Amino acid sequence: MRIGILGSGLMGGKLGTLFARAGHEVVFSYARSQQKLNRLAREAQGNARAGTLGEAARDADVLLLAVHWSRVDDVFKQAGDVTGKVIVSCSLPMDAGNTKLVVAHTSSGAEELAKRVPKARVVSAFNTVPSEVLFGVFAARRKSTRPSLVYCGDNSKSKGIAAALIRDVGFEPVDAGPLRIARYTEPFALLVAQLAYEGKAGPELAYRFERFGK
Ligand SMILES: NC(=O)c1ccc[n+]([C@@H]2O[C@H](COP(=O)([O-])OP(=O)(O)OC[C@H]3O[C@@H](n4cnc5c(N)ncnc54)[C@H](OP(=O)(O)O)[C@@H]3O)[C@@H](O)[C@H]2O)c1
Numbered sequence: 663m664r665i666g667i668l669g670s671g672l673m674g675g676k677l678g679t680l681f682a683r684a685g686h687e688v689v690f691s692y693a694r695s696q697q698k699l700n701r702l703a704r705e706a707q708g709n710a711r712a713g714t715l716g717e718a719a720r721d722a723d724v725l726l727l728a729v730h731w732s733r734v735d736d737v738f739k740q741a742g743d744v745t746g747k748v749i750v751s752c753s754l755p756m757d758a759g760n761t762k763l764v765v766a767h768t769s770s771g772a773e774e775l776a777k778r779v780p781k782a783r784v785v786s787a788f789n790t791v792p793s794e795v796l797f798g799v800f801a802a803r804r805k806s807t808r809p810s811l812v813y814c815g816d817n818s819k820s821k822g823i824a825a826a827l828i829r830d831v832g833f834e835p836v837d838a839g840p841l842r843i844a845r846y847t848e849p850f851a852l853l854v855a856q857l858a859y860e861g862k863a864g865p866e867l868a869y870r871f872e873r874f875g876k
Pocket of ligand 1: 674
């Protein structure tokens with residue numbers, strides 16, 4: 663796939679690198695320095711290059727949105743026409759201090775995003791994992807048991823594309839349902855961050871759902 667990375671920071675930089683290593687064609691865009699985008703493209707060791715938001719969006723099959731909530735409007739203003747594009751968003755609707763969600767309970771960042779870019783197809787994914795685990799998951803991707811990763815969206819074809827990318831990174835995709843399920847996955851992402859970054863000797867968070875009665 664041709665993948666435009668909109669936001670090449672902790673999440674976009676790492677996921678873009680792994681998508682390139684998994685064989686996709688990647689354009690890194692949106693960082694404060696051109697040198698950083700060039701370095702990411704060079705170090706991705708795959709088919710990757712640096713570009714503007716417009717270049718990243720124009721020929722892409724999929725766009726990864728990985729910016730702070732406050733930058734979303736700026737990104738889509740510069741990206742241009744995103745009609746028909748699949749947007750996989752890992753962006754969480756956080757306040758300026760990254761301490762709380764500014765959209766929650768009766769809506770979600772993913773749903774608000776879908777309203778802002780109504781001609782695109784939004785899938786919410788990758789926002790429940792800290793960026794620090796991504797390379798480790800990719801390195802272990804051929805093992806028989808893979809960590810699960812939930813995603814949600816309203817368009818089945820777009821969700822299939824997101825699921826393929828989730829598998830390429832090394833996770834087992836778990837379809838959590840329509841985009842409104844992001845109302846529950848976004849707060850869950852904060853729980854993971856809380857445990858990962860604020861716990862003194864943080865627990866390893868693992869969960870398993872058994873199907874009873876089968
Ligand atoms: N980090 C995580 O573990 C994690 C996990 C789950 C979800 N998320 C969510 O994912 C989204 C991205 O998080 P992140 O940690 O990847 O953020 P980040 O490291 O700050 O990346 C954001 C990117 O946007 C760029 N940027 C910001 N302002 C800009 C401007 N004015 N002009 C050009 N580029 C600009 C940054 O440039 P520079 O590279 O120059 O700084 C950076 O490349 C957020 O919504 C976050 O809540 C993050």
